[in-house]
Amino acid sequence: MNAVLARDSQVKIMEKTVANAEKYFGRFCSLMASYTRKAAKLRDKSDLLVKQLIDYANTESPELRNTMKSFAEELAKVQDYRQAEIERLDTRVVEPLKLYGIQLKQIQTELKRFNSTRSNEIKQLKKLVRLRQKAPLDRQVIAQAESSMHRAMADTSYTSKRLEETFDCFQRKKLKDVQRIFSDFVAVEMIFHAKALEVYSAAFQSLHSYDSGKDMEDFRAKIRATSGDYNPHPVHTTSPSPSLPRSLGGQRQPCCEDMTLKDLKDLKEHAPLRQLWPQQPSRAHRSQGDSPMQHLPAGLPLATLCIHL
Incomplete structure (x- = not known):
């Protein structure tokens, strides 16, 4: 009877272990899959941003066009690293967590088999006790009941030993997998962010080195070209007027x-x-063909x- 009670305690511990693993590993798998999908959506949105940056750069002045194209190229590199991050997360994190669903179902099947044999053992034990109380002198019936009980105990012992080995292997694998899976997760994220930091630093330097003065000069030149050659600030010159002789334009005229x-x-x-x-002499003061x-x-x-x- 004590052995039966001991097995009940073992079963409770195993069932609790399986229930916790099923609960939390299922949540981990769901959350990590969602995390990976979010990273994929961020990659897609960033690809669209890169395309829009290139389209915008083609409409701007040369300096800004080169700067924006360089920035778009650096941002595209980040998305290449993000794609590698997504693939690694899916392979090293999500897939191993998915496998725990199959493993937990197999362990639950083993638990059900053990519970079935244990129930049979308890049933045979109760039957034997009842026969000993009702017919303590009927040796043949009692012997058959004892034989059935021993077989049930043997089955339970074998199933229990097998279940202990299965759970021992499962627990050892689970502890190592938890360490490995989340270590891989951190390593994948560290690699991505380290590479992304390098690329973002180059992108920042490219944007920081942009000089808007050249583009403003180009813009002002285009505005002047469309509005004509009018100069709002003419340069004053001291050169003589071309309509007059040099002696009239360059020297003081005598009074x-x-x-x-x-x-x-x-x-x-x-x-x-x-x-x-300003006034000419009147025609009345001079005759035709004669000058005064x-x-x-x-x-x-x-x-x-x-x-x-």
Whole structure:
């Protein structure tokens, strides 16, 4: 009877072990599979971001275009490392956790077989006790009951020993697998993040080295080209006007009192008088084909000349 009670305690411990493993390993498997799927979705979204960055870069100025394309290439490298991370997680973490579902079902089958043989043992033991109470003198019936009980005890002992070995192997494997699976998980994540950190550092340097001044110059040049060659800040020059002789544009012109008739005739050869004086002499003061300057002396001052004209 004590052996039966001892086996009951063993069965309870085994059943609790199986129940905990089934509960938590099932959750681990579900969560790690969801984790891997989330990483795959993040990879897909990042691939779309890379495509949009390249499309945007093709619309920008040369410096920004090169910078954005370089950034997109670095981001694409991160997604390559993320793809390797996903494959490793699926192989080293998710798949081993899935296998525990099959192993736990096999152990549950062993437990059911053991419970069946143990129930048969308890049944034969109770039958023997009852026969000894009812017919203590019927040796043949009691002998048959004892024989059945011994066979049931032997079956239970064999099944119990087999179950202990199975559970011993399962527990040892479970403890090592927990260590290995989550160590692999951490190693995969460390490798990914180490590689991603290197690539992100290069991407950061590429963005940080971007100089917007060249693109602004290019943008302003395009704006000026579309609006014409108008310069809002003209440069003032001291060169003489091309419409006048160099002596008129580059030197101070003599005043009217200093000029003689000879100077006036020389000035007339270069520009009409209407450009020098705002008002012309009236037609009434000169006759057709005759000029008043023809009858004036050569050394007459310009002031006197203006009075005659």
